[in-house]
Amino acid sequence: MDVTEERFGNDAMEDTVEILPKSSSADPLEATKRVTTPYMTKYERAKILGTRALQISLNAPVQVELDGESDPLVIAMKELREKKIPLIVRRFLPDGTYENWDVSELIVE
Structure with a gap:
């Protein structure tokens, strides 16, 4: 099983969101x-x-660029802040289709 496909619990959100590597197939729904x-x-x-x-x-x-950070979580947060995480969020819809969102396209608050 690939690290990005691993399930982390029985939360309802786990069934509606999947994290994929950036090289995944094209989005069936246009942006x-x-x-x-x-x-x-x-x-x-x-x-x-x-x-x-x-x-x-x-x-x-x-x-x-690392400024002395060594903690992987801190580095991941820095990548998210700079919108450089090479992953895709796949959101499943009730009708069985899905939308792929590049992490750099999503608004983080």
Whole structure:
């Protein structure tokens, strides 16, 4: 099982959101026809940071300049702040379709 496909619990959000590597297949719904919100949810943020921190701890290349940071979670947060996390959020819709959102496209508050 790939690290990005691992399930972390029985939370309802786990069934509606999946984190994919950036090289995944194209989005079936065009970006102009998206129906979900452009805001990143707290559940997506937690899953993205956890997934990316795990990748960094397993020696994945870091996408930002390091200023002495060594904690993978701190580095992942810096990547998220600079919108450089190489992951895609797949949001499943009730009709069985899904939308792919690049992390750099989502608004983080």
